[in-house]
Amino acid sequence: MNALTEKLRLRLDEDQLTNCMRCGFCLPACPTFAETGLEAESPRGRIALMKAVTDGIMVPDQAFEDQMNHCLGCRACEPACPAGVQYGQLIEQARDAIEDHKEHKTWVKVTRKAAFKTVFPHQERMKWVGRGLQFYQKSGLRTVAHASGAMKLFPKHMRDMEKILPDASGKGVVEKIGERHPAKGEKVATVALFRGCIMDVLFTETNIHTVDLLTAAGFEVVIPREQNCCGALHAHSGEAEGARDLARRNIKAFKAAGVDYIVSNAGGCGAILTEYDHLLHEDPQWREDAVWFAERVVDISDLLVRAGRSLDFSQDKTQGVAEPVRITYQDSCHLRNVMKSADAPRKLMRQVEGAQFIEMKNADRCCGSAGIYNVTQPVMAGQILDHKMEHVEATGASYLLTSNPGCLLQMKHGIDEQGLSGQMKAVHIVDFLHERMKK
Amino acid sequence: MLQEEVRRELISILGSEHYKDDPQSLVTHSYDGTPMLQSLPDAVVYPSSTEQVSQIMKVLSRFKIPVVGRGSGTNLCGGTVPVHGGVVMVMHRMNQILEIDLENLTATVQTGLNTKQFSTHVESLGLFYPPDPSSMSISTIGGNIAECSGGLRGLKYGTTKDYVIGLEAVLANGDIIRTGGKLMKDVAGYDLTKLLVGSEGTLAIITEAILKLIPPPRYKKTMLAMYKDLYGAARTVSKIIENRIIPATLEILDNATIRVVDDFAKLGLPLDMEAILIIEQDGDEEAVERDIAIITEVCKSENADQVSIAASLEEAEKLLTARRSAFTALARLRPTTILEDATVPRSKIAEMVVEINRIALKHQVQISTFGHAGDGNLHPTATTDARNKEEIERVEEAFEEIFEAAIRLGGTITGEHGVGMVKSPYLEWKVGPAGMDVMKAIKSSFDPHNLLNPGKVFAKETRKRVVIQRG
Ligand SMILES: Cc1cc2nc3c(=O)[nH]c(=O)nc-3n(C[C@H](O)[C@H](O)[C@H](O)COP(=O)(O)OP(=O)(O)OC[C@H]3O[C@@H](n4cnc5c(N)ncnc54)[C@H](O)[C@@H]3O)c2cc1C
Ligand code: SF4
Ligand code: SF4
Numbered sequence: 001m002n003a004l005t006e007k008l009r010l011r012l013d014e015d016q017l018t019n020c021m022r023c024g025f026c027l028p029a030c031p032t033f034a035e036t037g038l039e040a041e042s043p044r045g046r047i048a049l050m051k052a053v054t055d056g057i058m059v060p061d062q063a064f065e066d067q068m069n070h071c072l073g074c075r076a077c078e079p080a081c082p083a084g085v086q087y088g089q090l091i092e093q094a095r096d097a098i099e100d101h102k103e104h105k106t107w108v109k110v111t112r113k114a115a116f117k118t119v120f121p122h123q124e125r126m127k128w129v130g131r132g133l134q135f136y137q138k139s140g141l142r143t144v145a146h147a148s149g150a151m152k153l154f155p156k157h158m159r160d161m162e163k164i165l166p167d168a169s170g171k172g173v174v175e176k177i178g179e180r181h182p183a184k185g186e187k188v189a190t191v192a193l194f195r196g197c198i199m200d201v202l203f204t205e206t207n208i209h210t211v212d213l214l215t216a217a218g219f220e221v222v223i224p225r226e227q228n229c230c231g232a233l234h235a236h237s238g239e240a241e242g243a244r245d246l247a248r249r250n251i252k253a254f255k256a257a258g259v260d261y262i263v264s265n266a267g268g269c270g271a272i273l274t275e276y277d278h279l280l281h282e283d284p285q286w287r288e289d290a291v292w293f294a295e296r297v298v299d300i301s302d303l304l305v306r307a308g309r310s311l312d313f314s315q316d317k318t319q320g321v322a323e324p325v326r327i328t329y330q331d332s333c334h335l336r337n338v339m340k341s342a343d344a345p346r347k348l349m350r351q352v353e354g355a356q357f358i359e360m361k362n363a364d365r366c367c368g369s370a371g372i373y374n375v376t377q378p379v380m381a382g383q384i385l386d387h388k389m390e391h392v393e394a395t396g397a398s399y400l401l402t403s404n405p406g407c408l409l410q411m412k413h414g415i416d417e418q419g420l421s422g423q424m425k426a427v428h429i430v431d432f433l434h435e436r437m438k439k
Numbered sequence: 440m441l442q443e444e445v446r447r448e449l450i451s452i453l454g455s456e457h458y459k460d461d462p463q464s465l466v467t468h469s470y471d472g473t474p475m476l477q478s479l480p481d482a483v484v485y486p487s488s489t490e491q492v493s494q495i496m497k498v499l500s501r502f503k504i505p506v507v508g509r510g511s512g513t514n515l516c517g518g519t520v521p522v523h524g525g526v527v528m529v530m531h532r533m534n535q536i537l538e539i540d541l542e543n544l545t546a547t548v549q550t551g552l553n554t555k556q557f558s559t560h561v562e563s564l565g566l567f568y569p570p571d572p573s574s575m576s577i578s579t580i581g582g583n584i585a586e587c588s589g590g591l592r593g594l595k596y597g598t599t600k601d602y603v604i605g606l607e608a609v610l611a612n613g614d615i616i617r618t619g620g621k622l623m624k625d626v627a628g629y630d631l632t633k634l635l636v637g638s639e640g641t642l643a644i645i646t647e648a649i650l651k652l653i654p655p656p657r658y659k660k661t662m663l664a665m666y667k668d669l670y671g672a673a674r675t676v677s678k679i680i681e682n683r684i685i686p687a688t689l690e691i692l693d694n695a696t697i698r699v700v701d702d703f704a705k706l707g708l709p710l711d712m713e714a715i716l717i718i719e720q721d722g723d724e725e726a727v728e729r730d731i732a733i734i735t736e737v738c739k740s741e742n743a744d745q746v747s748i749a750a751s752l753e754e755a756e757k758l759l760t761a762r763r764s765a766f767t768a769l770a771r772l773r774p775t776t777i778l779e780d781a782t783v784p785r786s787k788i789a790e791m792v793v794e795i796n797r798i799a800l801k802h803q804v805q806i807s808t809f810g811h812a813g814d815g816n817l818h819p820t821a822t823t824d825a826r827n828k829e830e831i832e833r834v835e836e837a838f839e840e841i842f843e844a845a846i847r848l849g850g851t852i853t854g855e856h857g858v859g860m861v862k863s864p865y866l867e868w869k870v871g872p873a874g875m876d877v878m879k880a881i882k883s884s885f886d887p888h889n890l891l892n893p894g895k896v897f898a899k900e901t902r903k904r905v906v907i908q909r910g
Contacts, residue, residue, distance in 0.1 A: 018774040018825055023472050023767040024513045024577040028555075037531045039467040039512070052466040057479070063463045082703045083770035 004060045007097040008053050013089060017051045020044065020085050026077035031366045032070060035383055040067055043077035043087050050094055060098075068094045070380065072373055073236050074333035074366035079340075088338070089278065092235055099238025172200040173207035174223050181211050181221040188218035188308060189260040194250075194297075196269050197229040199405050209434035210265045210300055216437065217308030219261075226253035230269040232334075235279070247276045248286055251293045261307070262293065265300045265430050267332025267404035270339050273297040299335055300430060301344040301403065312438040313352040321354065327432070328360045328397035330367055330388070330411055332404035345403055345429055352436045358395040362388075369410030381410075389414045392424075401429045441481050441526070445502050449484060449526075452494045457485040457532070468527040471512035471519040472574070473861060474777050475825050480507070480521040487532045489607060489615060489646040496644065497613035499526060505893050508640040510551065510582030513574040515766075515778055516859025518586065518639055522894035530581050533646060536560060544652045545604065545621045550581025550645050567655035569596035572855070573763035581645050587637035589855040591719075591759060594813035595687045598855065600636045605649030608635060608642075611886040621649055634881070639857050640892040642885040656721035659687065660731050661755030664716040664738040665709050665745045669693055669796075669808075672714035673789035675741040676812045679718075680785055682737060684730050688719035689813025690762050691788075695822070696809040699768040704761035712744065716812070717758055765809045766820060773805070773822040779838055781845040782854030785815040794844040795819045802837040804830065816854035842868070863898040 026043040027033050033042035040049065049067060052058040068091065075088045173195050191214060195207050214221050227250050231243035250273075254262055264270035272279070274297045280290040304311065315321055327349060336342045342364070349357045368384035392400055392414065400415070402408045411426035440460060441449070450458045459465075460482040469479045481504075486492045499506050505525030512519045521527055530551030538547040544566065548557060554575040561568045571590035572578055578588070584606075589598035605619030619625055619632040635642055666672040672691055679686065692700065694713050701708040708715065716738070720730045731748070738746050749755035769776040783791045792808060795817070799806035810817035819841055821834045842852045842865055852858075852865045867875050879897060882889075 015774060019770050021472070021474065021767045021770050021776060022470055022512075024511055024574065025764065025767055027511070028576050039529075040463050045467040048467055048470060049463060052469075057469075057477075058462050058466050061462065063461055067463060082700075082764035082767035084703065085770075 002059055004097065004101045005053055005056070007101050008050070008060060008094065011093040011097040012050055012054055013086075013093060014054070016086050016090050017047060017054065019083050020047045020051075021083050022048070023082070025082055026080045026087075029076040029080035031072060031074060031076065031368075031384055032380065034365075035380065035387075041070065043071075043081075046071060047085070047087070047090060050090060065098050068098060070377060072333070072366050072368070072370040072384075074370055075337040076333060076364070076366065079337055088275075092238075092240065095236070095238035096240040097238075171204065173204055173211070174225055176204060177208055177211065179223050179225060181215050181223075183218050183220045184215050185218055185309070187220050190220045190222065190258075191261040191263045191303070192254050192257045192259040193221055193223045194227065194230070194262055194264040194269060194273060195223055196264070196266050196405070199266050199269070203405055203408075203428065206265060206428045206430050209430050210263070212434055213300065213304065213311065213430060213437065214263065214308070216439075217304055217311055219303075219308060221263075222257050222259060224253040224257045226256075228253075230264075230272050231279075232268050232272040235272055240279075243272070244279055244283070247279050247290065251276065251286065251289050254293060254296075255289055260296070261298050261303055262296045263298060263300050263303055265403070265428070267299065267335030267339065268406055270297060270299050271334030274339055297339075299339055299341045299344070299403070301348055302339070302341045305344040305347050311351075311433070313433070313436050314438055315353050315436075316438055324354045324356065325399055326356050326358055326395065326397040327352075327399040327401055328358050328392065328395040329363055329401045329429070330360070330392070330407055331364050332402060332407050333366045333370070335403050336364060345401075348433060349401065349429070352433070355399075355436065358397055360395045360397075361391040363391075367407050367410045367414070369404075369406040385410065385414050385417070389418045389420075393418065393420065398424050399432060400424055400426045401432055402426060403429050441504065442502065445498060445504060446482070448498045449482070449495060452491060452498070453484055453486065457487070459483045459485075468509065468512075468519075468529070469521065471509075471517065472515050473517045473520065473859070474775050475831075476517045476520045476860065478520050478522050479524065480527045481524050483527045483529060485529050485532050489609065492528070492609045492644050492646055493613045493615050495526075495528070495613075496609050496611060500612050500888065500890060503888055503890065505890050506644070507892050508581065508585065508644045510579030510585075511553075511574075511577045513578045514582065514586055514857060514859065515780070516586075516639075516853070516857040516861050516895075518857055518859040518892070518895060520860065522860065522898075525890075528644060530579060530646075534579075537647070539564060539566075539652075540621065543621045544654075546650045546652055547605075547647060548580055548650065549647055550579060550584065552580045554578050554580055554583055561652060562655065565655065566652040568602065568650060568652055570599045570602055573766070580648060580650070584636050584645055584648060585638060585640050586857045587855070589811065589814070589816065591688045591690060591762065591811065593811055593816070593855075594689055595685050595721075600633060602651045603632060603636050603648055604651050606632050606635055606645055607647035608645045610643050611888065611890050616643070619649065623651075637857070639859060639895055641882060641896055642891065644891070656687070658724040658727050659719060659721035659752075659755075660727050661688075661717070661719040661749040661758060662731060662734070663747050663749070663758065664718065664743045665712045666714045666716070666742065667712060667744050668742065669714040669792055670789055671741045671743070672716055673792045673812065675716060675738055675743070676788045677786045678737045678741060679734055680813070682733055684720075684733060686718050686730070686734065686813060687721045688717065688759070690717040690810070691715075691812035691817075692717070692762065692765065692809040693807055695772065695805075695807035696765050696769065696820075699771045700761045700765055702771055703764055703768045704757065706757060706761055708761075709745070716743075717762055719755065719759070762809070766818065769807060769820055769822050772807075773824055775823050775825040777821045777823065777834060777838075778856075779819050779821075779841065780816070780853045780856040781819060781841055781850060782814075782816045783845055783848045783850035785813065787848040787850070788812055788815060788817070791817060791845065791848060791850070794848075795841055798837050798840045798844065802833045802840075804834050804837050806837065811854075814854070815850065858896045860895055860898060863896055866896065 039045040231246035234243035276290045277294040280286045368381035464483045465479045468483045470477045505523045507521045507527050509519045533549035533551035535549045569592045572588040583599045766778045805822045808819050
C-alpha cells in the first residue's frame with residue numbers, strides 16, 4: 001500500500017462511499033460524462049475509483065489523480081442522486097488527500113503558496129493584486145505586452161483569459177462607498193454583504209450595485225471590513241486547512257456584525273459559505289458559530305424574492321422607452337446545485353419590463369469555468385464551452401446573464417471566441433437588474 | 440491483462456483509443472447496479488459497428504477469452520460483472536437511430552442507444568415506444584433487450600419483448616445473424632428474436648434492433664390513492680383488475696418508500712400512510728374518465744383514506760419520476776439497499792405482501808416493498824449495511840424464503856431484472872430439471888465454449904453476496 005492510499009483511507013468518508021448504490025441516476029446530470037461517455041468520467045465512476053482505492057483494489061496512480069481533477073466540481077450529480085450521496089464532500093476529501101501527499105515541483109509550490117497562503121487570505125493583499133492588475137491594464141503595459149508578443153509566452157488559454165479580464169480596481173466596495181448603508185424606506189431586515197475577493201477587485205461595481213438593490217428592497221446593509229476570501233478555491237483545490245482557517249475568520253467578522261442575513265452575489269462563494277458548518281463540523285470550538293453563519297447565508301436573488309420589498313422594474317416612460325431586449329441566463333452550478341436557487345433569478349428576470357427572458361437549452365449544465373478549471377483543464381473546458389455557446393447563440397439573446405464571476409468571465413470568453421461580441425454581452429444579473437431598476 | 444498477441448489484434452481492430460486496460464478502466468467496468476458484487480475484467484473495448492463486433496468476437500473466440508456485453512451497467516442481477524475476467528464490451532458508441540419508418544411504424548436502432556433519448560425522439564414525432572424501465576434515463580436499448588426490461592407501463596402495454604420485432608446480433612464465433620424484420624407476423628422457423636430477448640448477453644451480442652412503435656394515447660389521467668393499511672392497498676390492485684380495468688400504470692409504495700422518495704423529490708406525500716397506489720389510465724377521454732371513476736369507487740370500498748387526481752401532466756410526471764427513484768432513495772435509510780424482484784399472479788399480491796412482512800419479522804431485517812403491483816411484480820427491498828456480514832446473511836435467508844413463497848403462490852423468482860448471478864441458484868426451482876437441460880442445450884449451440892457472459896444464468900455458485908475479486 002502506498003502513502004497516498006493511506007491518506008485517502010483516512011480522509012474519504014466511508015459511509016458516503018458505501019451509500020452510493022451504483023444505480024447510475026447521476027450519469028445523465030454529469031457534464032464530463034456527457035462529453036466523453038466514459039464511465040470513469042462519471043460521478044458513479046469516480047466514486048467507484050475512490051472506493052476501489054480504499055478497498056485496496058487499486059493503487060492511486062497518476063491517472064487516478066487526473067480523474068479526480070477532471071471533475072468540474074459542479075455538483076450537478078448531487079441533486080440527481082436519490083440516495084443523497086454527498087459527492088461534493090467526497091471529491092474534496094480526495095483532492096485534499098492528493099494535495100497533501102504531493103511533492104510539488106518547486107515553482108508550483110511557490111506559486112501555490114503565493115496564491116493560497118499569501119494572497120487570497122488577505123483582503124488587503126487582494127487589493128494589491130487589483131492595483132497591480134490595474135497598473136498593468138492602465139499603464140500601457142498591457143498594450144506593450146500584446147504588441148511585443150510577450151503574451152505569446154503564455155499558453156493560449158491563459159492569454160484568452162487575460163484578454164477578457166475586466167478592468168481591475170485597487171479599491172474595493174468598502175473603500176469606495178463605506179461600510180454601512182441604511183435601508184430606503186421602511187427597514188425589512190439587516191444584511192451583511194459578503195464582498196468576495198476576486199469579486200471585490202474585478203467587479204467592484206457589481207458589489208456597489210448589490211448594495212443599491214438591497215437598500216432599495218428595504219435592507220440595511222453592512223459590509224464587515226474584516227471579512228476574507230470565502231475559501232472555495234482552497235477547498236476545491238485540496239487545501240482544506242486553509243479553507244477552514246478562512247472560514248473561522250469570516251465567521252468571527254460576521255458574528256460581530258450581528259445580522260439577519262449574509263448575502264452573497266457569487267454562487268461559488270455563497271455555496272461554500274453555506275457549507276461552513278460542514279467544513280468545521282469537527283471543530284468543537286467553532287461548530288455552533290459555523291451553523292449560525294451557514295444558516296444565514298443567502299444569494300442576492302433569493303433574498304430579493306424571499307424577503308425584500310418588490311423592486312420596480314417598470315420603465316421610466318418620461319425618459320423614453322428602452323428598446324426591448326432578449327435575455328437568457330446561465331445558471332451558476334453552485335448556486336443551483338448547492339444553494340438550490342434556480343427559480344429566484346428567473347423570477348426576477350421575468351419582472352423586468354421590456355426584457356424577454358428566453359430559457360436556454362441546458363442552462364443548468366456547467367459552462368466549464370468551475371473555479372480555475374478552465375485554466376487547469378483547458379481541453380475539456382473548451383469542449384464544454386463550445387457546446388454551451390451553441391445553446392447560447394440559439395436563444396438569440398443580446399444579454400447573457402450569470403450569477404457568478406467565474407461563469408461571467410467564461411461566458412465573456414465564449415462570446416469572444418465565437419465572434420459574437422457584436423450581438424451580445426455577458427453581464428452579472430445584479431448589474432442588469434440595477435440598470436433596469438426604476439431609481 | 441490479456442496476452443500481448445490478443446491485445447495487439449484487438450488494438451488493430453479498434454485503434455488504441457478504444458481499447459483500454461489501465462486500472463481506471465478496469466475498475467469502472469467491474470460493477471453494475473447490483474450491490475456488493477465486483478470483479479475486474481482484463482480489458483475494456485468500445486466497438487463502433489457490427490462489423491467491428493464481429494471481428495472482435497473472432498479474435499476472442501480464437502483465444503477462448505470471455506466477453507461481457509455492457510450497456511450502462513444498471514442491471515440488478517450482476518449481469519455485467521465480469522466474474523471470469525476477460526473483455527467488457529461497452530456498446531455506448533453504437534448509439535445511432537438508423538431509421539424511423541413512418542409507413543410501417545418501426546424504428547431501427549443501434550443497441551448502445553439511450554432508452555430515454557430514443558423515447559423522447561419518438562415522442563417528438565408523435566409516436567410512442569412504451570417500455571419504460573425506471574432506469575430508462577441511463578439504460579440502453581441493448582441492455583433493455585438483453586434483460587427484457589419492464590416498467591411502469593408494463594401492465595397495459597407489455598414489456599420490451601412486445602416491441603422487439605427484429606434483431607441483428609453477433610454470435611460467439613463472430614458470425615452475424617439477422618432475425619425477424621419489419622413484420623408484424625413471422626413464423627418462419629423458431630423465433631430467434633424472442634429467444635435473444637431476455638438472454639442476458641449469454642447467447643449473442645445484439646448490435647441492432649427493429650422496434651415496433653405505436654400511436655400515443657390521446658388522453659391520460661394520474662391518481663394517487665392513500666391507505667392507512669397496506670393490505671387494503673394490495674387488495675385494491677386485484678379488485679381493479681377484477682372490475683375489468685387495466686390501468687396503464689398501477690404502482691404500490693409502502694410507508695418507508697413513501698418517506699424516502701418524498702425526502703428526495705419533495706412532493707409533499709402523506710408520511711403517515713402505510714401505503715399509496717399511483718394509478719394512471721390513458722386512452723380516449725371518455726373511457727379514461729369512466730375508468731378513473733370506477734377505480735376511485737374501488738379504492739374507497741377498500742378503505743382508501745384519500746383519493747386525489749394529479750392537477751397537471753407535470754405533477755403526474757413528478758410523481759412517476761419520484762417512484763422511479765425508489766430503489767436508490769431507500770439508501771437514505773441505511774447505506775445498502777438490496778432490491779429483489781418477486782412476481783406473483785396479481786390476485787395474490789395481498790397475500791405476498793403479508794408473507795414478505797412475516798418473513799422480514801422472522802429474520803429481523805428491514806424490508807420495504809414497492810413495485811409494479813398491477814402486474815404482480817413486487818420489489819421487496821432490504822435496507823442494510825454491506826459491512827455487516829452477519830446481517831447480510833440474515834437478509835439472504837429472508838430473500839430465499841421470499842422466493843419460495845413467490846413460487847408457492849404461483850409466481851416467479853424474477854419478473855424483470857433477470858437471473859444473472861444473483862438468481863442463478865434458484866432458476867431450477869422455477870423451470871425444473873428438464874427446463875434447465877433445454878436451456879443449457881440452447882446455450883451450447885449458440886456458444887459452445889461458454890465465452891458469452893460466463894457465470895450467469897446457469898452458474899452453480901451460491902448466491903452469497905461477497906465482493907468477488909480476481910487477480
Ligand atoms: C434504479 C434502477 C431502476 C431499475 N428499474 C427497472 C425497471 O423498472 N424494470 C426493469 O426491467 N429493470 C429495471 N432496472 C434494471 C436495469 O436497469 C435494466 O435491466 C436495464 O435494461 C439494463 O440496461 P443497461 O443498458 O444498463 O444494461 P447493462 O446493465 O449494461 O446490461 C444488462 C445485461 O444485458 C447484457 N447486454 C447489454 N447490452 C447488450 C448487448 N448489446 N448485447 C447483448 N447483451 C447485452 C449485459 O451483458 C447484461 O447481462 C433498474 C435498475 C436500476 C439501477
Ligand atoms: S445517483 Fe447516487 S447512488 Fe446512484 S450512482 Fe450516482 S452517486 Fe451513486
Ligand atoms: S461534480 Fe459535476 S463534473 Fe464532477 S462528477 Fe459531479 S456532475 Fe460530474
